[in-house]
Amino acid sequence: MVLSIKDLPALAEQGVSIPQYDRSQITAGVVHIGPSNFARGHLFKYFDQVLKQDPQWGVRAISLKSNKEKKPLSQLAREFVQTAILPMARFQKPALPARHKPTRKEILKNQDYLYTVNEQSVDGTQRSVIGSLMDVTEVSEDPKGALDVLCDPNIKLVTITVTQAGYGHDPQTGNLDFERDDIKECLSRMDMPSTTVGYLVAALERRMKESAPPLTIMSCDNMEANGTILRQVVTTYATQKSSKLRKYIEENITFPSTMVDRIVPTTTNKDIFNSKAAGLDDEWPIMTEDFWQWVIENDFAGDMPDLESVGATVTSNVEPFELMKLRMLNGAHMALGCVAGLNGHTLVDKAMKNPKLKEFIQNFMHETATTVPPIEGIDFAEYQQRLIERLENPEMSDQLVRLARNGTGKVDTRFANPLKDAKAAGADYQHLAFATAAWIQYLKGYDDKGNLIGENIKDDSGTPLGINDKKAVESGLQDMARKSNGNPQPVMTASGLFDADLMKDQEFIKDVSRHLRNIQEHGVVEAINAISLTVVTQPSKIPATQPAP
Incomplete structure (x- = not known):
């Protein structure tokens, strides 16, 4: 009807x-x-x-x-052949014009x-x-x-x-x-x-x-x-x-x-x-x-x-609500997009079925909650549980690449700012630091097995979305990430989104470096196991990460 x-x-x-x-x-x-x-x-x-x-x-x-739709060069070339070259062949009828695709307004x-x-x-x-x-x-x-x-x-x-x-x-x-x-x-x-x-x-x-x-x-x-x-x-x-x-x-x-x-x-x-x-x-x-x-x-x-x-x-004051949502939900979205994407997942609810990934997100939310001021009438534990239920909802099977897209423009509110506040308060921050390392690894564009992230998820023109972070590519952050070799500082410094005092904190830098090396050498799940450890103590159960081409 x-x-x-x-x-x-x-x-x-x-x-x-x-x-x-x-x-x-x-x-x-x-x-x-x-x-x-x-x-x-x-x-x-x-x-x-x-x-x-x-x-x-x-x-x-x-x-x-x-x-006005921007068409990829491959499509323009194909249309040129169909409308200009092929009709020149003997008995070849000119190609019919493409069917009008209604705009959203229409x-x-x-x-x-x-x-x-x-x-x-x-x-x-x-x-x-x-x-x-x-x-x-x-x-x-x-x-x-x-x-x-x-x-x-x-x-x-x-x-x-x-x-x-x-x-x-x-x-x-x-x-x-x-x-x-x-x-x-x-x-x-x-x-x-x-x-x-x-x-x-x-x-x-x-x-x-x-x-x-x-x-x-x-x-x-x-x-x-x-x-x-x-x-x-x-x-x-x-x-x-x-x-x-x-x-x-x-x-x-x-x-x-x-x-x-x-x-x-x-x-x-x-x-x-x-x-x-x-x-x-x-x-x-x-x-x-x-x-x-x-x-x-x-x-x-x-x-x-x-x-x-x-x-x-x-x-009269929206700020505590903003922080609660930006850090506990949006931050968890981006963290899950990066971490689960590196693990080869494509859908949110499927990723949440992995006990290690779910546990990581729960701990991430718990850490970010400590950086949010109390809100009258809001129980952070209940709010966190509702967020987990929303992520697990199979009827809302969202794409992980959508959660992590344009991360370079969001990492400040999702990771950098709560990291600064957690460090200043002397609170736990290892899962936030791990998410930062996972983001740097994610910028490379390849998962733990060397597969292109977002390869099977395409835009309207049929082009794979990849990490869908134009700013990271154009600013050179992706190239820096691919050359990081376990050192997060070049990317973090070049992004300009991490607090200057935080970047001078050698303990913090060592933590992010450790997490990044563990992700690169052992894969993201084994690295999660080692978040509270100095090094990975068990052999990796998955192939070592393939170098990005």
Whole structure:
């Protein structure tokens, strides 16, 4: 059954949860930049729940991504042969043009901007149709339309999920990175913005001129102090236009920090097939878990949706929640991605069936928990157990390469910062140090047996994902890792993400070096056995690691 407004009653008869409000009566109060799977599986569901009681919080989405598909050279060459060379042969008919592949906006528009969220657990799947999304504007198609959406005086809240790389900031300082090519380009033609911060500032300047109401702009990406970072880059960029604009932003716009949590994997062809098999003709369904969490700093410029009434937490201090999630969950994700990837695993739940890997992750979480301040109402032991259950959920069989991707841009919040805090407090840190060594070994791109990591996991063009860390390759960190020979210092120093005092701590450096040598010489599982030892005392039960070509 095609997903559409007119067919919602029939879906309800099948046991599918449908919007409990008249969709024709809702109005837009929220703009979301970056309508990713995560946003649709997390934020938009909260707004869907709010709409049951207040119709003014519909969502209009803006996508900054281009619809132009980048094709690999091999594909371009193949298309040239098919369309230019082969038709020249006698009696050969010209090749037919490729079938149009609908964009994600087109998919959603064809479904009246409805889609399904499939919450999967060991008890089964709960399917819900989400109706909070009203439309999507593609900047590549309609740049002026995107600004019009942001400048609508009825919009009171802007939420953002563009990943950590989308803020144009220097992760070390949190300031706008004027050396980034995209920021340079954006600053050189401020009347034609092309970045998140550029569009926000252009919209705020126009709202200032049009005397639009104050605005709350909320980052929902996985960064510590994400609201502070967003405020910093926006005000710094605005200063390049005028001090008047900066003052307006400081007095009328707020940037609350947030913590969001829900595992929402990439939609696969199998997911689409299974959705249709269940009677839902949804071309872009969301598969997710039965857990979700949203913690929001109480710093609002004006009216806000009552998110607390549908399960969100509003607090004066988000930082402890951020640290808990970034270190205990996201840190464990990255650690498992590296460690289990080196062991040859590809799926999270399968890796968690290995007792040694599971024990390592439990100990890693325990160490990171000691670096998180106490949170009223939160039992870290219970939280850790819930995290383990989520990782073990066979219905959420996520790819390990996704957990470890772009690690070079995340190792500071996941490993380096908690290491610094653990060392300063005199707490245990060996599993954090081991995860750091595993990350350096993972950067090489090969598992314990010399196989290419991510070889059987391909992107849309058919290219193996590998470690999926562009920054590591371009910055030379991968080459350094391949030449490390048991010495972690070149990679750690060149990354610039580890505390200077920590890098001077010879005991710490010796620990990471020991773990790295053990991983390289004996494989990651045997190295785990030796975390609390000086050297590996038992012969390796698996072949020694093959040198990376």
